[in-house]
Amino acid sequence: MALNKNALIRYKTIDKCLQNQARHWSLEDLIEACSDALYEFEGKDVNISKRTVQLDLQMMRGDKLGYNALIEVYDRKFYRYADPDYSITQIPLTENDMNVLSETMDMLRQFQDFSLFSEFRGIFNKLEDQIYTERHHKPSVIHLDRNADLKGIDLLDELYQAILKEVVLEVMYQSFNAMVPSETTFHPYFLKEYNNRWFLVGRRSDHERILTFALDRIMGIDYNFTETYIPCPINADDYYKNTIGVTVLDNRFLKNIKFKVDRKNAPYVLTKPFHASQKLIEKHEDGSMTFGMKVHTNYELERLLLGFGKSLEVLSPRQLRRKFSRLFEEAYTLYK
Template identity: 60%
Template sequence: MAQNKNALIRYKTIDKCLQNKYRQWTLQDLVEACSDALYEYEGRDVNVSLRTTQLDIQLMRSDKLGYNAPIEVYDKRFYRYADEDYSITNIPLTENDMTILNESVEMLKQFKNFSLFHDLDGVIQRLEDTIYVEKTHRSAIIHLDKNEQLKGLEHFDSIYQAIVKQICLVLSYRSFKAREPIQVQFHPYILKQFNNRWFVVGREEGRPQIMTFALDRIEQVDYNLELDYTTQDFNGDDFYKDTYGVTVLNDSMLMDVTLKIDKANAPYVLTKPFHHSQVLLETLEDGGVIIQLRVHLNMEFDRLLLGFGPSIEVLKPKILRNRIRGRFKLAYEQYLQETPKS
């Protein structure tokens, strides 16, 4: 057991002793009580010295732990709390405590439908009650992106449990282009998040290639206990190492990409790289930069570049440069037209 945990057990034991005002507590009594408590937790004798207990009392008296315990000595040998109602468990939360609790609760609530967190429901409610009682009236410091209308999250836990227990799924899946859903016998490997959407990645029964299904397009999830689950030694990190987003293409679309970033956007791209392969090739006289990265030329990467507008220029490869130029040309021609009347 870690020493800091032993210390917490001693503090709680001393606190419990001193709350008992019907008994006189000597230093030796407190030593024995701490030794008994540690034996109960560890199942073995732990030698608590007089010196250790004296230091514990000094720390509890100080504000180092936030206790400021009113421990006093009377009759030159007995210890007690000057305030009979005091306990280290009744210390009001500090402003920093409130901030940490508030943000922790908000993060935990993001997973409220996840079975691994079901046992935390009561804890979260008690924390929320504590925060309400001692409310600081400050707005949240940490603000998390969330979309309460995001579809498919009701399937998250079923898919997660199937991956953990290695069970095949039967997915009822309808793509944006399909009129009717299809039934897919699926071996799920990982759950992946990108751009505030969740995807399940795995292999369809009878097909060797890895497939990706968006949770928001899944209409129903069932288990197939009769089908043998196979992993094929799938590794998510290896599978996505050359990809921005979730669409993994074949090696013919894996290319070195050279980009010119203007001065205004260079710091953002350098401090938050597009991909782990990104390297700085040159810093230009006007403050812009030229970077290079090696990625699949998928639609997610196209959208990333298009989102920067004229701030990014594709220098290489030619296939990507022409593709992005064509998209901007279409957009330009579209905006040359008169604004349609509403």
């Protein structure tokens, strides 16, 4: 059963009140305590009716939330737990709860390099240890690809913070084609993840062209507080809307790609399109299918299509078809 935030705050407040049996708690006292708690969290007065708190008590007594709290009324006016040691925070987790928590921990672990979660790392570790201590060990049913040993991943949070704070960077960068690294005054705009690798997107001070730096090729970064930050002129979704991967080209390279996929692989391409623009053009009698999409003819597109080998045939444009023909001929010579 889903809980809204205010209801959860009220349940926890009532629970805390009823644990304090040194004081008598009337319905009016519980209403006042809940109002104070909501004001503390929301920063504004929230009107709580008597009916609302009565329904909260009823809900806590029931099993819909798994509380089954033994809340008794004494002197016809005051509320308390029949067991003074009871608390809704101490009820045991169900197996389903533990499964959900385990999978959530696996997902959160993907973001542990961000300082946003740094203060929770100890809590996550304790929670994870408690979960695995109290249950039978089972393999995760959710597995996310993550290359923890990727060079440059340690820069991820520092770059993230620089973007948020709009700080100009001095980036020492060395591409795979460069003999030595070079230093660039760089205005960072956003981080991009593709194929389990991270990239920094921004521009140089002396040129408006948007550049993409792979984090594993960044040799070092420093801060430049003397130069004024140039705001980001683009929207990331618009910037990548015609692109597969991270290499955004100009409109000269924006082409209508037409390709045919054999019967065995066509369902995979149909259910998991290469790009948002992909359309089914024709279903053939032999089970193969012809698709079309409009994207930049960049390196990532070529790798994606070439990865299907003989299962995929590029029909147009002719320039891309001829290039693939040449590449397959060159590849064939390697296996003669």
